[in-house]
Amino acid sequence: MTKQQQKKMPIVRQMSKQDELLSAQAQYFLRLDEMKLTKKQRAMRFIWDPKTSRFCGRTKTSWTKIIIFYLIFYGMLAALVAICMWVFFQTLDPRIPKWQLDSSLVGTNPGLGFRPMPTDNEESTLIWFQGSNQTSYMYWVDNILSFLDNYYVPSKIAKGNGQIKPCSHSDYPEIGQVCEVDVRDWGECNRDQFFNYHKNSPCIFLKLNKIYGWTPDYYDDPYDLPDEMPQGLKNHIASLNNTKERQNIWISCQGENPADVEYLGPMTYYPRYIQGFPGYFYPYMNAEGYLSPLIAVKFERPIPGIVINVECRAWAKNIIYSRSERMGSVHFELLID
Missing domain, CATH: 1.20.5 (Single alpha-helices involved in coiled-coils or other helix-helix interfaces)
Incomplete structure (x- = not known):
């Protein structure tokens, strides 16, 4: 190191210390200025x-x-x-669920539903109306019309390549086709007659919940029917001569208790020639334009002024029934003033 460099070294150290002092002094005065500011002024700054x-x-x-x-x-x-x-x-199909039947949360036991349902109380299953009061029964008529909107105008859901065709037990749908639900099969349970609510003979529509890929195991042998099946339904099954015409999910409705059976009175099922959901609607494959088949049950002369407990049950060998858990059946009450 030269003498000239050695002379410069102390000067550099002295200037550095001076800078530190000046910096400390500046910080001190800045803190003083900061302390003089109000909270609003500090926020603005x-x-x-x-x-x-x-x-x-x-x-x-x-x-x-x-x-x-x-x-x-x-x-x-x-x-x-x-x-x-x-x-x-890319691993999902918009029409085919990844988990099906036993591997799905839905399972393999379809539930049974009914319409109309009360809209003001989701937990209620009471259908209560007065046939002589238009405001009273039109509430239920409008409820049914809202549910049946797609059935009366099926073109609303039939889009793309969906093909709707009239089906029968001898003419099943092909791939890409769906069966037509003919509203004329509901007989007196139609919108022109207000579903007979104004006559105190209400129509209730029953629907089986959709399960992708589920195929019913039919009670199609009149000599191999469960003992608890109503005798009227057994007689109806025996009256069908063609085995294919017996390939239906049968429906029966009755009062839950002996008193309810008496108060409920006679009833008529529509379509009358089936009394169930036709087998050609199954299995459900989520095809374009598909509509679930419906059963209309007309209660001819229920006793007015009494709450009548009604149970409707679906009959197939692979539909598990439990009244306590409401499996394979549906419960509702009728009260006509």
């Missing part, structure tokens, strides 16, 4: 400091860098999520 041209503690350059960073970061994150979702949806 944090938002915009005209001395340092800082906005919320950052300069323009700093804000530019951080904005660019997060734009790139979240852009890449969104792209990664989009790619993962695209790959995931």
Whole structure:
């Protein structure tokens, strides 16, 4: 090291110490100025400091860098999520569920539903009306009409390549075809007659819940029917000569208790020649334009002024029935004033 360099060394150290003192002094006075400010002034200075041209503690350059960073970061994150979702949806079919029958949450035991249902109380199953009061019975008529809208105008759901055809037990639908639900088969249970609510002979519509790929195991042998099946239904099955015409999911309705049986009175099922859901509607394969078959039950002369407990049951060998758990059946009450 030369003498000249050695002479310069102390000068550099002395200037460095002087800078430190000046910096400390400046910080001290800045703190004094800060202490003199009110909370509002400090907040305003944090938002915009005209001395340092800082906005919320950052300069323009700093804000530019951080904005660019997060734009790139979240852009890449969104792209990664989009790619993962695209790959995931490639494994799914919009019409075919991945989990079916026993491997699905729905299972293999279809439930039975009814319409109309009360809309003001989801837990209620009471159908209560007065046939002489138009406001009273039109509430239920409108409820049914809303449910049957697609059945009266099936073109609303038949889109794309969906083909609707009249089916029979000798003419099953082919792949891509669905069976027509003919509203004329409901006889007196039609909208022109207000579903007979104004005559105190209400029509109730029954529907079996859809399970993809489920095929019913029919009671198609009149000599091999369960003992608990109503005798009227047994007689109806025996009256059908063709084995294919017996390939239906049968329906029976009756009062839950002996008193309810007496109060309920006679009833008529529509379509009258089946008394059930025709087998050519199954299995359900989520085809375009498919509509579940319906059974209309007309209660001819229920006793007015009494709450009547009604149970309707679906009959097939692979439909498990349990009254306590409401499996394979549906319960509702009728009250006609």
